[in-house]
Amino acid sequence: MSPRVAFTPGAMLTGRRAVVTGGAAGIGAAIARSLAAHGADVLVADVDPAGDLDHDPAAGGRLHAIEADVCAQQVHPALIDHRPDILVSNVGHFLRAPQPFTADTAEQWSRLHEINLGHGFRLTHALLPGMTERGRGGSIINLTTVEAHRAIPGHTVYSAYKAALMQFTRSLAAEVGAAGIRVNAIAPDLINSAQVPYDDIVPAEDLPLWPTWSPLGGPGQPEDVAGVALFLASDLSRFVTGSTIHVDGGTHGSGGWVPRAAGGWTNRPRNP
Numbered sequence: 001m002s003p004r005v006a007f008t009p010g011a012m013l014t015g016r017r018a019v020v021t022g023g024a025a026g027i028g029a030a031i032a033r034s035l036a037a038h039g040a041d042v043l044v045a046d047v048d049p050a051g052d053l054d055h056d057p058a059a060g061g062r063l064h065a066i067e068a069d070v071c072a073q074q075v076h077p078a079l080i081d082h083r084p085d086i087l088v089s090n091v092g093h094f095l096r097a098p099q100p101f102t103a104d105t106a107e108q109w110s111r112l113h114e115i116n117l118g119h120g121f122r123l124t125h126a127l128l129p130g131m132t133e134r135g136r137g138g139s140i141i142n143l144t145t146v147e148a149h150r151a152i153p154g155h156t157v158y159s160a161y162k163a164a165l166m167q168f169t170r171s172l173a174a175e176v177g178a179a180g181i182r183v184n185a186i187a188p189d190l191i192n193s194a195q196v197p198y199d200d201i202v203p204a205e206d207l208p209l210w211p212t213w214s215p216l217g218g219p220g221q222p223e224d225v226a227g228v229a230l231f232l233a234s235d236l237s238r239f240v241t242g243s244t245i246h247v248d249g250g251t252h253g254s255g256g257w258v259p260r261a262a263g264g265w266t267n268r269p270r271n272p
């Protein structure tokens with residue numbers, strides 16, 4: 001590692017190649033756009049690749065997409081051929097309405113495993129050897145959730161797999177750090193997307209309640225996560241690995257404390 005990093009204005013990822021899973025919508029699309037806007041050649045893998053992927057080529061980067069189901073047992077060869085320096089494992093979902101753990105089926109566990117954890121293992125396993133051999137270092141970014149760090153009743157197994165992804169992030173970071181490859185996680189909450197369309201699901205009369213749901217209010221936007229992904233993908237974070245960055249307006253940090261209407265704070269709200 002050179003003793004100084006040049007914080008010059010302009011593109012931060014020129015000459016780098018990235019793969020973003022689930023990058024055609026929501027958080028993944030915002031991440032893909034931000035990496036390309038900073039000069040990366042970004043390949044998106046999505047089951048529905050006709051997404052929100054506007055890119056101004058003047059930025060120097062490239063943004064293209066292939067149709068690929070990351071839960072398939074074979075990694076799509078185009079992802080390996082792309083020779084990425086940056087992997088963003090963004091696909092993840094709770095898949096069903098909340099239900100008691102005892103109502104779960106093993107088939108549901110298996111689908112939750114694939115979409116939240118298994119595909120991340122498989123893709124990292126397929127792409128990491130190339131990153132190591134090329135000797136250019138790399139950055140792997142895993143999308144977890146605030147619920148890897150706190151409870152989510154009704155989604156017990158989802159939260160367990162996301163917590164496992166966070167722990168995978170830590171241990172892998174320790175394993176590959178010597179190769180200059182960094183592994184970090186982002187734990188979002190309250191980000192407006194197709195998965196959780198807060199703009200549609202929060203009734204107008206509840207909008208004034210946002211400041212009681214998170215210290216920064218809300219909802220957050222996919223771009224709020226993309227800024228952190230850009231930081232983790234670039235040399236700005238060159239001494240950061242094994243970490244999770246919470247992009248949640250402060251819900252994790254505040255841990256249930258809410259402002260009282262009359263002033264002050266409580267962790268025992270009367271009308272939750």
Ligand SMILES: NC(=O)c1ccc[n+]([C@@H]2O[C@H](COP(=O)([O-])OP(=O)(O)OC[C@H]3O[C@@H](n4cnc5c(N)ncnc54)[C@H](O)[C@@H]3O)[C@@H](O)[C@H]2O)c1
Binds near residue numbers: 028
């Ligand atoms: N939005 C939030 O507030 C929030 C909160 C916690 C965690 N997260 C995590 O952030 C990540 C992104 O969330 P989002 O809200 O943008 O999701 P989203 O559901 O809005 O978008 C997901 C994208 O992934 C694609 N996709 C789904 N299954 C796929 C598959 N098998 N193979 C390839 N592509 C697939 C979809 O087509 C879509 O483009 C997820 O891992 C999610 O668990 C989001």
